[in-house]
Amino acid sequence: MRVPCRDCPLRSLSAFTKLPVKKIDFIQSIKSNHLHHDAGSWIIHAGQAAELFTLFSGWAFRFKTLPDGRRQILNFILPGDLLGLQASMFSDSLYDVVALTAVELCVFPRSKIWLLFERMPELAFDMTWLGAREESQVDDNLTTVGARNAVERVAALIIGLYRRANLLGMVSDQTLLFPLSQQHIADALGLSLVHTNKTINRLRRMGVFDLSHGLLKLHDFHVLEHLAQAFDVEISPRPLI
Amino acid sequence: MRVPCRDCPLRSLSAFTKLPVKKIDFIQSIKSNHLHHDAGSWIIHAGQAAELFTLFSGWAFRFKTLPDGRRQILNFILPGDLLGLQASMFSDSLYDVVALTAVELCVFPRSKIWLLFERMPELAFDMTWLGAREESQVDDNLTTVGARNAVERVAALIIGLYRRANLLGMVSDQTLLFPLSQQHIADALGLSLVHTNKTINRLRRMGVFDLSHGLLKLHDFHVLEHLAQAFDVEISPRPLI
């Protein structure tokens, strides 16, 4: 809580739209907490109620688990992303969210969401926009898992995360701190761990990227885009609640 | 336009929440059109702007196409579902929507969406809720495609559609008009057409359902649920805009 929302370092990034002070102060007024979580800890539990969060720093991921234990990672969450919108609109969350690194979270109690719709329609609109954007990410992931082969899947995942991280200024010298294990990648792509490993190494040997020791270095973005059968993407600044 | 929103036949279904007349009239006031489309016709084009719709009758589906033509169906759209929320919040749609049967659509111009947030926060909230619900469907589909094998995928798809249709009163004698071709099923599940066919017939021979001539008859819901490695689901009435 020490840093007021007005001075939030995320706001100065070009990835985010500028908000009038009045709205920022409203956001601050409904923010109830600023949490720290260790890597690996649960942020939202499937089957339980959850608040609404903004990820302030770190990485997290959202996933579902089948009765027999298989798990599917639905998307990854980066700083500035809204987290728990579905969960806070339904009575219970339908998915788990776990911190991938140490994270900081801004907490907005679900009880205040209605206030936001009532008093600050612009912010409610932004929230809906952010929800639509998350869905569009899940759409992409479904397309990756359903229609692409192993090489294309890995390529598409790398591209997607690289792009997002780049917008947040987390990339320098085409290099990025990359906290996913190969098991995370496998669970996101619907591939086995072993095959994921072999596919990554194939791409590594092809020279399109290097991925080791938690560091991703992208050598050739365009080749990777081509390998991924990627769509064109339009990137626009997004609201930050 | 002949039937006023107050008398909308969908509203009387138990699947939908009751709305005060004032709000229904507001909905009516921003509804700009009532469209008819033939089966197979495009409702939303990827790369183009789109309005916001409610599907009044019929079935539709939302999908993406890779540069080389492979296509992934993201979800199916049934009466009462919102359609084009993402598309109408972004400048262009990132996906296509095509009518699976003849459909009727209620049209709400995107230019009026802001008005709705400003003047009717309850409806804005409902819209966000419906968006969150669609995302949760895509989450499920991603889990199906990423973590289930062929038999489980088909079972999960059938269960999901049967459940939704049932809530809308489209099921009688455990039987339902089912307009998907096996190619649609294959494209939704990330399976080849041939393997989809063989999997369906395997399930048919196991006696859990029958699917032919556009008719789905579900013989044993619980066995199918078990085969699908299905989650428990909580079903609650939803808003209708």
Next chain:
DNA sequence: CGAAACGTTGATATCCTTCAACATGAGTGG
């Protein structure tokens, strides 16, 4: 230093795809 998590590799098994051919059904024009 030891243990545990994570990554790597080869061999084998399996699920799913592809190919090809044919069957069936729906729609159309003669």
Next chain:
DNA sequence: CCACTCATGTTGAAGGATATCAACGTTTCG
């Protein structure tokens, strides 16, 4: 009503992509 065509569904065979199994290497961390 029949003959034709096109979409859709069905089936067997063969090949390929991915999964599984098992063993070992490497890093991290207490």
